[in-house]
Amino acid sequence: VKKAEFLSYIGEMLDVPVSEISDDTDLQGLGWDSLASVSFLGLVDEHFDIVVSPKLIAECKIVSDLLQLVAKHIEA
């Protein structure tokens, strides 16, 4: 999966235009909450067949932190 594609998944998930999402976008500003964390788990499971630890998701502050969790599955 290309990075732009992954960002579009996140945008779709949060119902936010992808143009408003970049590496340093603050997750709280995007309305990130416990439901978003659950949706992110589902998104990563569906696209990469891995289960990310919810504790690691809870530590994420900006979009690039989320990207870091799935870094080896993201094409430059």
Place this chain on the structure above:
Amino acid sequence: MESTHRNVKIVGIATSLPSQIVSSNDSTFFLSEDVEKITENLGFLKRRVVNTDTCTSDLCFFAANKLLETLEIQRENIDGIIFVSQTPDYILPATAFLLQQRLGLAKTCFAFDVNLGCSGYVYGLWLASNLIQGGAKNVLVLAGDTISKLIAPSDRATAFVFGDAGSATLVSYNHDSPLIHTVIGSDGSGSANLCVPKGGFRNPMQHNNLPLEQPSLFMDGSEVFAFTLREVPKMMRALLDRAGITLDQVEKCFLHQANQFMLNHLGKRMKIPSEKLVIMLEGIGNTSSASIPISISEYKRLNPENSIGLSVLAGFGVGWSWAGMIADLSKTLILPTLEYQS
């Protein structure tokens, strides 16, 4: 562990829901947009909940009485009763004894409680199957919960999730029955993620001359979902392998009715065709140990002409624990869901 039982038949299933309906829209603790967002994810707005006077045992008794009457089974022929619940009447004695007496079962009957939630129904059927292979002829499995009594209405994680329900299933010896396959697992590392931390003997309730606080359920929804993603598809593969079949040969999948988002995701990941994945949540809620039999009886209520054949029953949750079963329900008497005045 995995097991296969022969000569065991699931003879009949009855369930009951309390008559009282609550809507998440009535909550005064959350903004309406919050409620909308949460309930959209859950897939239901309304739930059935008991009043303060009704216990799980009342719902199960109501279902069991109707089941035994309909099947015209002599009560002295019941060899044992297993009550599966996290909401018993008392700390002791076990609620199964109260139900043995209320149902008029013989004194030769065995009776015990099993403290399990969302995986509990399948566990109960598996236990009954083992006991039948050990010599019992007819075992009643009464599974149900009134989790609404453990919910703090201001807790965003649990306030809108749980409904109350009871069920009764008769499992009997039958030498013609097809094999029943079961896969069961446990992982106590997740125990803190779905937990009522106070009110037991590790953390007793403190009185301190204040009104006694109520024990309440803690749930980490992300951890619950991550657990199901790790274990449920694996369990399903093991179950199908054990039975030597593919999903094509399965008629219906009755998974624990956690919420719509989770069921849809699991269905997609396990490649269960939507017409085989039964979802019965609206107007009911997540009814914990009763959710699988409730989904079966609701399917029957809404589709009285359709038969239910080879089925997957799969529960997963508190513990962590999980249990999946493949059983033929084509000769099982399934009563449409009953309503208990509460």
